[in-house]
Amino acid sequence: MRSKTHVHTKINGEERDFLCEPRQSLLEVLRDTLNMTGTKEGCNDGNCGSCTVTLDGRIVTSCLVLGVEAEGREITTIEGIARGNDLHPIQKAFLENAALQCGICTPGFIVATKALLDKEPDPSEERIRFFLANNLCRCTGYDKIIQAVQQAAKEMQA
Amino acid sequence: MKWFDYQAPTTLANTLALFDSHPGAYLLAGGTDLLVQLRAGRKQTDLVLDIKHVAELNEISFDVADGLTLGAAVSCAQTYENAAVKTHHPSLAEVASIIGGIQIQGRASIGGNLCNAAPSADAIPLLIALSAKCRVASSKGERQIAVEDFCIAPGKNAMLPGEILVSLHLPAPKKGSGASYLRFTPRNEMDIAVAGVGASIVLEGGVFKHARIALASVAPRPLFVPVAGDSLIGKPVNVESIEAAAELAKGAATPITDMRGTVEYRRHLCAVLTKRALEAAVKQAQEAK
Numbered sequence: 199m200r201s202k203t204h205v206h207t208k209i210n211g212e213e214r215d216f217l218c219e220p221r222q223s224l225l226e227v228l229r230d231t232l233n234m235t236g237t238k239e240g241c242n243d244g245n246c247g248s249c250t251v252t253l254d255g256r257i258v259t260s261c262l263v264l265g266v267e268a269e270g271r272e273i274t275t276i277e278g279i280a281r282g283n284d285l286h287p288i289q290k291a292f293l294e295n296a297a298l299q300c301g302i303c304t305p306g307f308i309v310a311t312k313a314l315l316d317k318e319p320d321p322s323e324e325r326i327r328f329f330l331a332n333n334l335c336r337c338t339g340y341d342k343i344i345q346a347v348q349q350a351a352k353e354m355q356a
Numbered sequence: 357m358k359w360f361d362y363q364a365p366t367t368l369a370n371t372l373a374l375f376d377s378h379p380g381a382y383l384l385a386g387g388t389d390l391l392v393q394l395r396a397g398r399k400q401t402d403l404v405l406d407i408k409h410v411a412e413l414n415e416i417s418f419d420v421a422d423g424l425t426l427g428a429a430v431s432c433a434q435t436y437e438n439a440a441v442k443t444h445h446p447s448l449a450e451v452a453s454i455i456g457g458i459q460i461q462g463r464a465s466i467g468g469n470l471c472n473a474a475p476s477a478d479a480i481p482l483l484i485a486l487s488a489k490c491r492v493a494s495s496k497g498e499r500q501i502a503v504e505d506f507c508i509a510p511g512k513n514a515m516l517p518g519e520i521l522v523s524l525h526l527p528a529p530k531k532g533s534g535a536s537y538l539r540f541t542p543r544n545e546m547d548i549a550v551a552g553v554g555a556s557i558v559l560e561g562g563v564f565k566h567a568r569i570a571l572a573s574v575a576p577r578p579l580f581v582p583v584a585g586d587s588l589i590g591k592p593v594n595v596e597s598i599e600a601a602a603e604l605a606k607g608a609a610t611p612i613t614d615m616r617g618t619v620e621y622r623r624h625l626c627a628v629l630t631k632r633a634l635e636a637a638v639k640q641a642q643e644a645k
């Protein structure tokens with residue numbers, strides 16, 4: 199038997215240990231090993247952004263990160279965005295602007311949007327569109343998503 | 357993905373020793389090419405060596421005598437956020453910011469872009485234009501490869517078994533220099549170049565003193581076109597000299613027709629993009645004064 203590797207990380211602020219095969223992506227580990235199914239799989243090759251999480255503060259596509267690479271690092275997933283039972287302003291803005299239909303792309307968009315607004319509270323529309331270029335949506339259309347981001351930006355500054 | 361083992365050595369010596377004893381291993385920098393290829397079955401291996409914990413591969417430093425040292429595993433985001441890169445090589449910061457989207461840039465390295473040796477790789481024509489040198493090491497020793505000699509065929513580079521890319525070295529820009537990389541893609545971001553052009557120039561008294569031009573996506577490897585750059589040397593900065601160089605770049609291109617564009621279209625793009633890249637480089641050189 200080939201042995202699994204023990205990995206120690208911090209996920210959404212909590213210390214987490216897991217066992218994984220070196221070939222498993224961080225996305226597979228999150229969904230299949232840790233049962234954190236908020237993070238979605240779309241393309242599995244880095245293009246769609248639905249698997250976006252932060253790794254030591256930077257957004258990455260978790261389908262292109264190995265689970266073993268998470269050793270000693272900090273991860274934030276969509277499950278870590280809400281503040282207890284209260285939705286984060288970005289989540290509220292997506293709901294209020296009907297910025298989702300099937301919702302597969304939504305966790306990725308929200309994690310990426312938070313990374314943007316945490317660093318740049320008042321981005322231009324062009325900046326928002328460029329920053330979110332690695333996130334694809336097949337149903338909603340981007341205008342509503344951009345409006346949601348703009349509303350969230352306003353509310354987070356207030 | 358098929359089963360493989362994973363190791364993350366923390367010193368260059370250990371990395372080289374491991375790579376020497378496992379010739380079939382693949383090195384993992386950002387994994388944005390490697391993991392895609394392993395998953396698709398285009399590459400197979402028993403061992404993945406994560407090189408991101410080796411100090412030499414993470415170095416990013418600048419001094420006037422040695423120029424810029426860019427460790428092979430430094431990510432695109434670390435590259436464009438670096439103050440020295442922004443000041444001394446703004447064109448490198450620019451190219452790092454067009455590779456993929458933000459998620460890709462947090463992982464993908466310039467070194468990996470080069471090692472993967474795709475004819476369409478965006479960073480390589482600029483590195484060629486900027487006269488970058490590759491520091492390559494194996495357990496037997498070190499050597500330097502000029503970046504224009506590094507890629508030899510689609511997906512193939514000039515390194516021998518056991519050799520790894522440690523860092524890239526870009527000479528400090530001379531007074532009056534400017535550089536630019538421009539690509540044409542149907543979508544503004546997150547797309548593969550139909551054609552791309554890197555250009556670097558040095559001006560002195562309104563005359564080209566030095567010029568290098570290289571092309572992406574129009575040959576089996578990133579294409580250095582010395583005749584195009586050389587044609588400018590000693591010529592005044594004007595439309596005629598720039599258009600003549602652009603025609604020479606177009607003449608050197610040997611593209612193929614595929615879903616992204618035809619031979620004719622790509623050759624036309626070479627001329628247009630060379631002209632614009634030279635104009636952008638000239639503007640940068642003139643504004644720096």
Ligand SMILES: Cc1cc2nc3c(=O)[nH]c(=O)nc-3n(C[C@H](O)[C@H](O)[C@H](O)COP(=O)(O)OP(=O)(O)OC[C@H]3O[C@@H](n4cnc5c(N)ncnc54)[C@H](O)[C@@H]3O)c2cc1C
Nearest residue numbers: 244383385386387388389390456465468469471477478521
């Ligand atoms: C969604 C998406 C969008 C992309 N967009 C672009 C784009 O716009 N432009 C573009 O040019 N590319 C693009 N790419 C391709 C890719 O991101 C780049 O080529 C990237 O720079 C590769 O760097 P990496 O660190 O991820 O390399 P890795 O995948 O880690 O490595 C690439 C190859 O080089 C080898 N290698 C890595 N480091 C070394 C070393 N130090 N010594 C020896 N061998 C080494 C690896 O074993 C592997 O074979 C995109 C990829 C994706 C998934």
Ligand code: FES
Nearest residue numbers: 240241242247261
């Ligand atoms: S599933 Fe990771 S980018 Fe699409």
Ligand code: FES
Nearest residue numbers: 299300301335336
């Ligand atoms: S809501 Fe369905 S993909 Fe975006």
